[in-house]
Amino acid sequence: MPILKKNTSLLSEPKSFLKKHPEIKSFDIVMHDCNAIGRGKIIRRNELLKLYESGRQFPLSLLGMDITGEDVPDTGLILEQGDGDIKAWPIAKSLNVIHKSSPPRGELFMTMSDIDGNKLNIDPRNVLETKINSFKKNGIKLCGAFELEFFLVANELDQYGKLQPAKSIIGKKRSHRKTDVYSVDNLHGMLPLINDIYDATNAAGIEAETIISEYAPGQYELTLRHQNNLLKAADDIIRLKRIIRSQSRAHGVTACFMAKPMEGTSGSGMHFHVSMYDKKDKNIFSEKSKNNLNPNLLNALGGLTKTMGESMLVFAPNANSWRRLVLGSYAPVTPNWGLDNRSVAFRIPSSSSMNRRIEHRVSGVDANPYLVALTVISAIDYGIKNKIKAPNQTKGNAYEQKSKSINNMPHDWSSSILAAKKSKFLKDTLGPDLHRALIAIKEMEYQKVASTVSELDIDLYLNAI
Numbered sequence: 001m002p003i004l005k006k007n008t009s010l011l012s013e014p015k016s017f018l019k020k021h022p023e024i025k026s027f028d029i030v031m032h033d034c035n036a037i038g039r040g041k042i043i044r045r046n047e048l049l050k051l052y053e054s055g056r057q058f059p060l061s062l063l064g065m066d067i068t069g070e071d072v073p074d075t076g077l078i079l080e081q082g083d084g085d086i087k088a089w090p091i092a093k094s095l096n097v098i099h100k101s102s103p104p105r106g107e108l109f110m111t112m113s114d115i116d117g118n119k120l121n122i123d124p125r126n127v128l129e130t131k132i133n134s135f136k137k138n139g140i141k142l143c144g145a146f147e148l149e150f151f152l153v154a155n156e157l158d159q160y161g162k163l164q165p166a167k168s169i170i171g172k173k174r175s176h177r178k179t180d181v182y183s184v185d186n187l188h189g190m191l192p193l194i195n196d197i198y199d200a201t202n203a204a205g206i207e208a209e210t211i212i213s214e215y216a217p218g219q220y221e222l223t224l225r226h227q228n229n230l231l232k233a234a235d236d237i238i239r240l241k242r243i244i245r246s247q248s249r250a251h252g253v254t255a256c257f258m259a260k261p262m263e264g265t266s267g268s269g270m271h272f273h274v275s276m277y278d279k280k281d282k283n284i285f286s287e288k289s290k291n292n293l294n295p296n297l298l299n300a301l302g303g304l305t306k307t308m309g310e311s312m313l314v315f316a317p318n319a320n321s322w323r324r325l326v327l328g329s330y331a332p333v334t335p336n337w338g339l340d341n342r343s344v345a346f347r348i349p350s351s352s353s354m355n356r357r358i359e360h361r362v363s364g365v366d367a368n369p370y371l372v373a374l375t376v377i378s379a380i381d382y383g384i385k386n387k388i389k390a391p392n393q394t395k396g397n398a399y400e401q402k403s404k405s406i407n408n409m410p411h412d413w414s415s416s417i418l419a420a421k422k423s424k425f426l427k428d429t430l431g432p433d434l435h436r437a438l439i440a441i442k443e444m445e446y447q448k449v450a451s452t453v454s455e456l457d458i459d460l461y462l463n464a465i
Contacts (some may be wrong), residue, residue: 003071005222007016007288008141009407010052010090010092010416011049011052011053012047013052013092013093013095014049014051014052014090014095016047017048017095017106018045018048018229021097021104021106022118023103023104023354023392024097024103024104024105024106025045025047026042026043026044026045026103026105026106026209027042027043027044027045027048027095027105027106027107027108028040028041028042028105028106028107028108029041029043029051029056029088029090029107029108029110030107030108030109030110031058031062031063031088031110031111031123032109032124032125032368032370033062033064033065033124033142034063034124034349034368034371034434034437034441035066035067035317036124036238036368036369036370036371037065037067037069037455038238038242039062040110040239040260041067041103048106048108050089051090051199051227054111054254055087055088055089055206056087056088056110057086057087057088058086058087058088058110058112059085059086060077060085060086060112061077061078062078062094062123063075063077063112063120063123063437063441064076064078064437064440064441065121065292065441066441066444066445066448067318067441067445068448069183070444071439072437072441072442073440074436074440075437075440075441075445076433076435076436076437076440077235077437079124079392086112086113086120087112088110088111088112088113088278089091089110089111089112089113090108090109091108091109091110091111091125092101092108094107094108094235095108096108096109096203096204096239097200097203097204097207098200098204098239098242098243098246105205107239107242109125109235110416111123111125112465117138120270121431121433121434122433122434122437124292124368124370124371124374124434125231125234125235125370126373127370127374127431127434128230128231128234128370128371128373129431130233131374131377131378131429132189132230132231132377135276135377135381139278139456140276140277140278140284141228141229141276141277141278142167142228142230142274142275142276143226143227143228143230143274143275143277143357143456144226144227144230144233144272144274144275144373145223145224145225145226145227145233145272146224146233146234146236146237146269146270146271146272146369147221147222147223147224147270147271147273148218148221148223148224148237148240148241148244148365149161149214149215149220149221149268149269149270149365150219150220150221150222150224150255150256150261150268150365151218151219151220151242151256151258151262151268152165152166152167152193152218152220152248152253152254152255152256153165153166153218153253153254153256153261153262153445154166154167154174154189154253154254155252155253155254156309159330161455162419163261163262164218164376165217166218166253166254167216167253167268167432168186168189168190168193169190169191169192169193169232169251169253170188170189171189171191172191173189173326175217175218179214179215179216179217179219179265179268180213180217181212181213181214181215182212182213184213184214186213187212187213190220192246192251193247193251193253194318195212196247196250196251197222197243197244197247198244199403200246200247201240201243203235203266203313204239204243205460206224206236206239206240206243207221207224207225207227207329208223208224208225208240208264209222209223209224209225210222211223211224214266214268215265215266216237216262216265216266216325217262217265218262219266219268222240222253224236224237224240225247226273226275226357228277229379230274230373233328234369234370234371234373236451237369238369241255241257245257253287256268256364257366258320258366259318259320259321259323259324259364259365259366260320260321260323260324260364261320261406265330267322267323267324267331267364268364268365268366269324269331269360269361269363269365270357270363270364270365270367270369270371270372270378271360271361271363272360272363272369272372273349273357273358273359273360274357274358274373274376274377275356275357275358276296276362276380281356282354283353283355283356284296285297285300285356285357285358286353286356287353287356291347294356295297296425297348297356297358297398298386298389298390299383299384299386299387299389299390300358300379300380301346301358301383302383302387302388302389302390302391303339303380303381303382303383303384303386303388304335304360304376304377304379304380304383305335305336305337305343305345305346305390305391306335306347306379306382306383306388306411306424307375307379307382307425307426308335308345308362308379309335309409309410309419310363310381310419310420310422310423310425310426311420311425312409312410312424313373313377313415313416313417313419313420313438313442314363314367314368314375314413314420314426315361315362315364315367315375315436316362316364316367316413316416317364317366317368317442318364318366318368318413318445319364319413319446319449320366320443321364321367322412322416324364331364332344332345332361332362333363333409334361335391335408335409336391336394337391337393337394338394339393340364341396342361343380343393343396343397344359344361344392344394345360346359346360346361347359347361347364351450358380360372360376371430371438374429374430375426375429378425378428378429379425379447380460382425389394411447413446414446414450417418417439417442417443417446420429420438421439421441
């Protein structure tokens with residue numbers, strides 16, 4: 001891992017920020033764990049420069065927690081390490097305005113280092129950064145962007161104890177049955193919130209673009225601009241979720257990033273677009289001759305399809321994730337690819353040859369974008385280096401077509417954990433420490449869910465058996 005060193009020249013960043021933003025009095029300093037949950041502290045304005053000079057102590061166990069914040073001993077990050085503190089440092093160029101509100105706030109991403117100043121390989125962002133740097137050393141520039149689907153729901157549950165779509169900000173209307181997909185009028189009802197989201201992304205340096213009303217009541221999709229800094233693309237989607245959540249709260253509604261929050265409707269994905277360029281800034285996926293896909297692209301698709309099954313824990317990390325993965329739901333259920341086909345896992349969107357890219361459509365919005373990007377580019381790298389042959393293109397409705405590789409796909413959360421645990425590819429991709437932590441965290445979360453007596457249990461069995 002790259003070494004973090006005390007560098008007083010880095011003080012120019014916070015000094016410039018403080019001078020530009022005298023209105024900001026406090027900062028969220030945040031690290032992101034395996035679940036991409038932001039964990040950290042709030043500091044005051046007067047503490048910022050010292051943070052850059054001396055770092056800040058955090059318990060190493062912060063990176064070994066499950067989704068509830070409970071310690072997971074089997075990660076090896078708790079009592080094995082004495083549950084002691086370790087030094088965390090600011091990540092350069094991550095200091096931003098998180099949102100414009102009253103009062104406005106700043107946000108700073110942090111990362112931990114060991115006693116010698118080495119970045120920890122248990123931090124998902126660090127592992128992604130290392131992989132991106134390995135591509136750079138080989139003359140490959142990675143470009144990409146994420147699409148974010150989410151729901152806006154009411155703060156109160158409905159009469160059945162279920163989530164319900166939020167009422168519009170203007171007009172206070174609520175739709176329970178209509179999808180309102182691509183409805184501009186539906187967007188107009190949420191304009192005060194949408195405008196505040198755009199203002200906040202502008203302040204944070206995030207290039208948010210198109211927003212649409214998606215394929216379920218209360219569901220929306222917001223896209224980010226394709227950019228030539230893949231690490232920033234992942235940072236932006238992490239920050240964007242916090243912005244949407246905080247701005248929604250300010251308008252009296254809740255932003256929901258569950259993969260499947262409501263029964264009988266579409267779930268929310270986090271589609272990831274990726275392309276690669278060589279030293280001459282030429283897209284390595286572009287066609288060398290008309291109507292013939294580039295061998296690099298086909299091998300990349302081969303790597304993605306071959307490793308999809310053992311990587312599903314990254315793309316569908318939670319119990320709720322698997323409720324999204326059903327036939328006919330625009331969520332992929334088999335490892336397949338197609339040209340401009342939204343029923344497949346890996347779509348090649350319509351574009352000019354020079355802009356050829358892969359749209360990875362598997363991940364739910366609840367996935368960790370650092371781990372998603374890491375796993376996708378590693379699978380592409382694996383496919384190209386080993387010249388993995390892609391399966392035949394899927395044409396038409398992929399949900400109606402059987403795949404020979406379906407037997408290699410986990411069918412639920414439990415089997416995805418087992419597949420990930422056995423996977424040499426995933427262990428090589430994450431590294432042994434992060435792989436161990438991810439598996440331990442998900443096994444503990446699975447046991448919590450599996451041992452819980454739910455309302456559905458009572459409804460099904462109390463008076464029937």
